[in-house]
Amino acid sequence: MDSVAHRLSAVGAGAALELRGVTRLFGALAALTDVTITVRPGERRAVLGSNGAGKTTLFNCITGDFPPSSGTIRFFGEDITQFPPYERIRRGLRRTYQISALFPGLTVQDNVYLACRGVSRGRFSFLRPGQNDALMHATENLVQAVHLAAVKDQRVAELAHGQQRQLEIALALAGAPRFILFDEPAAGLSPTERRELIEILTSLPAHIGYIIIEHDMDVALRVVESVTMMHNGRIFKEGPPREIESDPEVQELYLGGGHE
Amino acid sequence: MSLLQSTQFRPDPSATTARRAFIRAWPDFQNPAAWLVALILIIMPLIASGFFLIEIFATTLILGIIALSLMFLAGYGGMVSLMQLTIAGFAGYMVAVFGVSGNANISLGWPWWLATPMALALATLFGTLGGALAVRTEGIYTIMITLAIGAAFYYFTNQNWAIFNGHTGINTVATPHFWGVDWRADIAFYYVTLGIAAICYFAVQYVSRAPFGLALQGVRDNSRRMAALGFNPNAHRIAAYAFAAFIAGLGGVLQVWNYRQISPGSVSVGACIDILIIAVVGGITRPIGPFIGAFIFVLLRTFALDVLIKFGLDGNRFRLLIGLGFLAIVFWSSDGVIGLWERWRRHHVSSAKRTGGGRHG
Amino acid sequence: MARFIERHPAWALIAIIAIAVVLWLVFAIWPPGLEAAIGRKRVFLNAVLNGITLGGLYFLVASGFTLIFGLMRNVNLAHGSLYLFGGYIGYAISTWTGSWILSFIVAFIVVALVGVILQLAVFRRMEGQDLRQTMVTIGLSIVFADLMLWVFGGDFYQIQTPAWLIGPIQLPLLTAIKSSGEPVYLQYPLVRLVIFAASVVIGVAMWLALNRTRIGMIVRAGVDDRDILAATGVRIQLVFVLVFALGAGLAGIAGVVGGTFQSLSPGEDTRFLLASLVVVIVGGMGSIPGAALGAVIIGLAEQLGSVYIPTYAIVVTFLIMVLVLALRPQGLLARR
Ligand SMILES: Nc1ncnc2c1ncn2[C@@H]1O[C@H](COP(=O)(O)OP(=O)(O)O)[C@@H](O)[C@H]1O
Numbered sequence: 001m002d003s004v005a006h007r008l009s010a011v012g013a014g015a016a017l018e019l020r021g022v023t024r025l026f027g028a029l030a031a032l033t034d035v036t037i038t039v040r041p042g043e044r045r046a047v048l049g050s051n052g053a054g055k056t057t058l059f060n061c062i063t064g065d066f067p068p069s070s071g072t073i074r075f076f077g078e079d080i081t082q083f084p085p086y087e088r089i090r091r092g093l094r095r096t097y098q099i100s101a102l103f104p105g106l107t108v109q110d111n112v113y114l115a116c117r118g119v120s121r122g123r124f125s126f127l128r129p130g131q132n133d134a135l136m137h138a139t140e141n142l143v144q145a146v147h148l149a150a151v152k153d154q155r156v157a158e159l160a161h162g163q164q165r166q167l168e169i170a171l172a173l174a175g176a177p178r179f180i181l182f183d184e185p186a187a188g189l190s191p192t193e194r195r196e197l198i199e200i201l202t203s204l205p206a207h208i209g210y211i212i213i214e215h216d217m218d219v220a221l222r223v224v225e226s227v228t229m230m231h232n233g234r235i236f237k238e239g240p241p242r243e244i245e246s247d248p249e250v251q252e253l254y255l256g257g258g259h260e
Numbered sequence: 261m262s263l264l265q266s267t268q269f270r271p272d273p274s275a276t277t278a279r280r281a282f283i284r285a286w287p288d289f290q291n292p293a294a295w296l297v298a299l300i301l302i303i304m305p306l307i308a309s310g311f312f313l314i315e316i317f318a319t320t321l322i323l324g325i326i327a328l329s330l331m332f333l334a335g336y337g338g339m340v341s342l343m344q345l346t347i348a349g350f351a352g353y354m355v356a357v358f359g360v361s362g363n364a365n366i367s368l369g370w371p372w373w374l375a376t377p378m379a380l381a382l383a384t385l386f387g388t389l390g391g392a393l394a395v396r397t398e399g400i401y402t403i404m405i406t407l408a409i410g411a412a413f414y415y416f417t418n419q420n421w422a423i424f425n426g427h428t429g430i431n432t433v434a435t436p437h438f439w440g441v442d443w444r445a446d447i448a449f450y451y452v453t454l455g456i457a458a459i460c461y462f463a464v465q466y467v468s469r470a471p472f473g474l475a476l477q478g479v480r481d482n483s484r485r486m487a488a489l490g491f492n493p494n495a496h497r498i499a500a501y502a503f504a505a506f507i508a509g510l511g512g513v514l515q516v517w518n519y520r521q522i523s524p525g526s527v528s529v530g531a532c533i534d535i536l537i538i539a540v541v542g543g544i545t546r547p548i549g550p551f552i553g554a555f556i557f558v559l560l561r562t563f564a565l566d567v568l569i570k571f572g573l574d575g576n577r578f579r580l581l582i583g584l585g586f587l588a589i590v591f592w593s594s595d596g597v598i599g600l601w602e603r604w605r606r607h608h609v610s611s612a613k614r615t616g617g618g619r620h621g
Numbered sequence: 622m623a624r625f626i627e628r629h630p631a632w633a634l635i636a637i638i639a640i641a642v643v644l645w646l647v648f649a650i651w652p653p654g655l656e657a658a659i660g661r662k663r664v665f666l667n668a669v670l671n672g673i674t675l676g677g678l679y680f681l682v683a684s685g686f687t688l689i690f691g692l693m694r695n696v697n698l699a700h701g702s703l704y705l706f707g708g709y710i711g712y713a714i715s716t717w718t719g720s721w722i723l724s725f726i727v728a729f730i731v732v733a734l735v736g737v738i739l740q741l742a743v744f745r746r747m748e749g750q751d752l753r754q755t756m757v758t759i760g761l762s763i764v765f766a767d768l769m770l771w772v773f774g775g776d777f778y779q780i781q782t783p784a785w786l787i788g789p790i791q792l793p794l795l796t797a798i799k800s801s802g803e804p805v806y807l808q809y810p811l812v813r814l815v816i817f818a819a820s821v822v823i824g825v826a827m828w829l830a831l832n833r834t835r836i837g838m839i840v841r842a843g844v845d846d847r848d849i850l851a852a853t854g855v856r857i858q859l860v861f862v863l864v865f866a867l868g869a870g871l872a873g874i875a876g877v878v879g880g881t882f883q884s885l886s887p888g889e890d891t892r893f894l895l896a897s898l899v900v901v902i903v904g905g906m907g908s909i910p911g912a913a914l915g916a917v918i919i920g921l922a923e924q925l926g927s928v929y930i931p932t933y934a935i936v937v938t939f940l941i942m943v944l945v946l947a948l949r950p951q952g953l954l955a956r957r
């Protein structure tokens with residue numbers, strides 16, 4: 001509905017995310033080599049690439065789960081390369097994990113509440129939230145938004161896979177995100193759940209940009225406006241979805257490569 | 261951590277949502293047995309003799325408080341700290357050092373209402389620093405580091421005469437007297453202990469559902485994800501150590517008032533491990549566990565001698581009994597005796613249902 | 622070595638200066654001013670040698686502990702009990718047969734067997750549950766301690782040093798020059814030196830076994846990455862049992878050593894458990910060279926501490942641990 005230009009003007013100029021020469025080594029293995037990416041605020045982008053291409057590692061470097069071996073990362077102009085993960089999150093960065101990283105011992109509601117609490121004040125509060133606590137309302141809304149209201153008092157360990165994936169997304173939407181990294185959110189979802197996922201992604205406010213890692217081209221191409229192709233830890237192609245889809249090199253390496 | 265994770269409290273699926281949320285927050289208010297226990301504890305001085313009041317119940321409550329601090333760290337934070345008794349002992353030593361005791365060359369002679377807060381503050385500081393050290397590594401290392409801290413403190417109290425008076429320790433420590441009451445007299449002291457134990461118990465219960473406690477459980481389950489939600493996991497861990505140290509310090513103050521003396525024997529490695537045993541035997545997933553464990557421990561310690569002799573066995577084998585009992589619990593229950601009891605009850609209920617259903621069908 | 626200097630020039634410089642100072646202190650004749658300030662050189666040399674030889678003993682205990690932890694993630698808090706048990710066995714054998722050497726062999730075999738039984742009967746059932754295993758080792762340490770107290774009582778035992786090792790020997794280390802100009806050399810108990818040499822030999826043998834044999838390779842790979850073990854398809858249980866037996870057996874030998882140059886009594890188990898913990902925390906989990914380095918550091922700290930600051934000696938040991946945890950939490954020589 002809204003054009004790229006419209007979104008840009010809504011947020012202002014300058015890059016949301018800017019990676020320069022990011023390299024990450026695991027011992028002798030270079031999982032990322034000299035990656036340079038610029039993402040505008042509000043931009044929605046897919047990262048594609050075969051297994052082991054370094055997509056998740058790219059996310060880990062951006063969030064600080066694993067710091068890059070070299071290179072710099074800027075988030076809305078600020079150099080966050082040396083920041084611990086929680087400082088980056090507090091600045092509006094969010095992520096989901098490819099393998100659900102939830103709190104199995106807590107209920108759905110507590111999981112989401114923690115996410116809301118993590119990006120607001122009072123993380124160390126010794127006072128229980130009251131009925132009219134603003135964060136409790138935010139939690140309720142978020143639980144509702146990802147269709148988990150029916151199971152909100154269940155322990156996460158008892159949820160079905162699809163529900164866990166949904167909760168994973170809810171955790172990334174808490175607070176006021178400015179930029180979100182989705183790591184294969186659709187993996188293992190049923191067609192209905194996929195539709196719900198697409199709906200959630202497309203109904204995000206226009207100023208929230210994201211990068212999504214997604215193997216399913218049908219999902220990926222419906223929710224993004226640009227695509228980055230990765231292979232062996234390097235970026236080898238960037239462009240709008242149509243262009244990428246029809247690129248012969250990409251076809252050979254990835255789309256025709258029988259990755260399924 | 262599998263022990264901890266496999267034993268989370270499973271709420272009863274049949275309860276309604278709101279009720280469940282309330283029970284989760286305050287399980288005790290729904291439980292008639294809890295009210296009964298509370299009543300018995302309150303009227304205990306009418307029932308029990310001074311010996312039982314102090315040697316059994318006050319001692320149980322004090323050990324329970326110290327073990328509660330371990331339960332808080334282990335159950336909610338996933339950090340099994342063996343230095344909780346050391347912190348309690350440190351608080352006890354500080355009461356003796358700052359307050360009044362028979363060792364006038366060491367004690368500074370402050371009144372109890374100054375010495376006690378000082379002791380608590382220093383114990384909390386001790387625990388916080390120890391915690392800051394322990395969180396440098398994760399998981400099973402915690403046990404090693406905290407045990408090393410505990411053992412180092414024990415050997416230090418033995419070696420050091422200037423502050424800790426070496427292996428003789430500090431004797432005839434003064435206890436509070438005010439409003440015309442000797443608060444160390446049996447009944448008064450029992451109520452002091454009961455009151456503080458209750459406060460600690462409900463505080464832990466309350467905090468476990470407050471943002472701080474929830475965040476701690478989040479750190480226990482997945483600290484990397486907590487960081488990706490905006491939390492600083494190590495700061496939470498250290499804060500948990502501080503909170504637990506304050507509770508342990510309260511227990512230590514009560515303990516030194518109880519025995520009126522403190523010596524390296526009170527902070528020995530064996531005693532540190534006893535606290536772990538108490539917590540694990542009682543169950544480390546809920547705050548009531550440590551008190552149940554302490555009760556069993558104190559009963560065994562007090563009566564094992566007589567009982568063993570009655571059965572024609574060597575009365576000195578109390579520790580053997582403790583060790584074997586502990587091993588049995590670790591083998592058969594992942595949540596101490598509460599876990600055993602619950603499993604038994606569930607089994608009982610389901611088998612009763614089955615036979616009942618059979619008759620109708 | 623060269624890489625370390627390249628990477629941490631400041632630390633390397635400090636280390637070199639410290640080594641130079643120690644060497645000077647050991648080999649030079651002390652000027653009278655120094656003797657007035659910190660006491661006789663003989664006292665210092667004795668403390669250093671005591672520290673190093675005690676380090677040898679600590680190494681024997683801690684190397685087994687660190688191997689068992691490194692490979693099986695089992696924090697064996699009953700390790701001190703195995704030490705004490707070995708000591709009592711050694712005492713029994715040496716008073717019964719009069720053979721010191723035999724007491725080592727028997728202590729090794731018996732305690733290793735205990736280790737095998739523990740691994741097969743207990744720990745194999747709870748693989749991967751490190752907290753539960755640790756709890757079990759705590760329970761075992763209590764049971765063992767009480768059983769040993771039952772059998773051996775609370776007395777002190779000392780294992781008889783064999784005649785051919787009794788008495789001091791003269792070392793080529795000057796302690797002073799007499800006014801007549803005659804040099805005075807240090808006298809030091811032979812048995813401690815022999816035992817230290819033996820622990821060095823054992824250490825080197827372990828290192829070689831780990832680095833040059835097939836089983837050693839498997840063990841090392843397992844310490845570095847546990848998943849590899851399952852992937853290689855080796856008889857992993859057999860390796861576990863062997864390592865547990867070796868670690869326990871070493872603790873048993875250490876018990877005989879400790880019983881010879883110190884004494885055996887209830888409470889020694891805790892002392893040596895603590896020593897192993899600190900040595901391994903300082904040296905680095907799962908690393909044999911780390912255990913050796915940590916053992917010597919802690920041995921020296923304890924002995925020098927007890928000579929020069931007797932009421933704060935334990936604090937020195939503890940501060941070393943704190944320092945290591947603060948600067949290099951994984952331990953000095955650990956890989957990660
Ligand atoms: N924690 C890690 N330790 C060692 N190697 C890793 C780690 N994480 C990723 N790798 C390696 O980095 C490469 C890229 O992995 P990843 O980023 O997960 O790929 P993708 O998400 O594109 O499938 C792979 O070869 C993988 O084995």
Ligand SMILES: [Mg+2]
Nearest residue numbers: 055056057098
């Ligand atoms: Mg991936």
